[in-house]
Amino acid sequence: MSRVLVVLTSLALAGPALAKDAIGLSVSTLNNPFFVTLRDGAKAAAAKAGVDLVVLDAQDKVDKQVADIEDLVQRKVKVVLVNPTDAAAVVPAIERANAAKIPVITVDRAASGGKVAYHIASDNVAGGKLAADFLCKLLGGKGNVVELEGIPGSSAARDRGKGFNDELKARCKGVTVVARQTANFDRGQGLSVMENVLQAQRAIDAVFAHNDEMALGAVQAIQASGRPIKVVGFDATDDAVKAVNACKMAATVAQQPAEMGRLAVEKAAALLKGTAPAKTEFIPVALKLVSNASCK
Template structure:
């Protein structure tokens, strides 16, 4: 009996020693810190500035389609054009353990704090359509907004014969898209001394605000001959204001080529829109996120081509 007891105690002590030598939990397997567990899906977070805009809805749908094709998990959050909410949303995505973040900033400056939080958590960040002014971003995917703004300006110059009064409706102050599209537009029209930008106001990329801002501008500028809006939603709002005022010969040029804007161009109501490809931007965002997660090298800037849509 004593021999049996001694044998049992020796066996038990041997098990304890072996267990103490191992830092792994029972059933676990060795893996590097950056390696996904077997059969565990890659998790990507997508923070969109607003889903109250057809352009960003299409971008989201492009991202969702590619995520499904690549069999990765995609979590989409809507900042509702609120920079504080976007920061909170991104912090929440980090807590949910996303492997890569794809961010479409509401405000290029305000989003920097959230990107820095992702950097501290070792979560790679990719920006789409709009850039960020702080934090480390591995890749930015967008159309060349400066070139697009210049494309719109050149079209207006051609149609007006390089003279006339023009209104510019700006996007959300602080967003890279608004800044860059405005920069390109003024590169085109400013050298022409016969072109006068009689009003330049923000309408926050919003159709209802485009309508109200344009109504106010028309009170002092009934003789305006063209409008350049930094996106189609504002352009369509401006078009409503012009039609209500009985001004049907004013050139209206937008940016994005949303379905409503393309239809307005085909019907001769809008003069033109600069076509981006939001579905492709969303698709590239997911594709690039997968490459980053695999440790593959990506370009710092991935351009998406532009096209001027006119009748």
């Protein structure tokens, strides 16, 4: 069982006047199906709790996310939920929410400063270890691996990379990371970066991508090359699970984005009722590897 971290963040809302119990949710990007599922889980929980949820899409732009949160603070939302695009860059916006006495909850990705009531996220270090252990066994303890990294500065990229690399060094020294490049959690960049890596590296046995979007992009490049390279992703999005079932991907680490969204709103609703946690609270959420034993 992995641990999930929940954090309460204040949101600012642009536009018309807010309802009395409005909660803001600032999402890093809705161009990724993982975060669409997270948003949907939050919306369902808000409807059940009878609170208004305002969702803002930062479009993976740090300055837009900061501006969105600041605007929500000015409009006096009651709680801000934040899925940070950048762990450090979001801190000033969180501190403005703190100054306005608006609780903040971070979701999926942590912030590197500011005061939060809850942080809800999968244990990304543990997920990276799962991927490393799987690839080690899959490759028989020996081989060359490419690592496609997520957005620099995001806690998810940092922690998934740490778990993966620490586990290889500790338990699978015969597997070597021969190339490590960022593709910013994006499928298109995963494709283009992997194309370049394939040209530069003649001996590649497997790829670990910090999310499924990059993994699926890498799969496209690998299929076009005709080379037999195994790919492991992270998130277990619908497209990735289909790729695993079709033996196009070797595995993906499964998170629970809808559960994260639900928990964030439920914690926010509790804060609206006057519940005040004394410190950041961590909430357990299952994490597992999705693979297909029938694939060769």
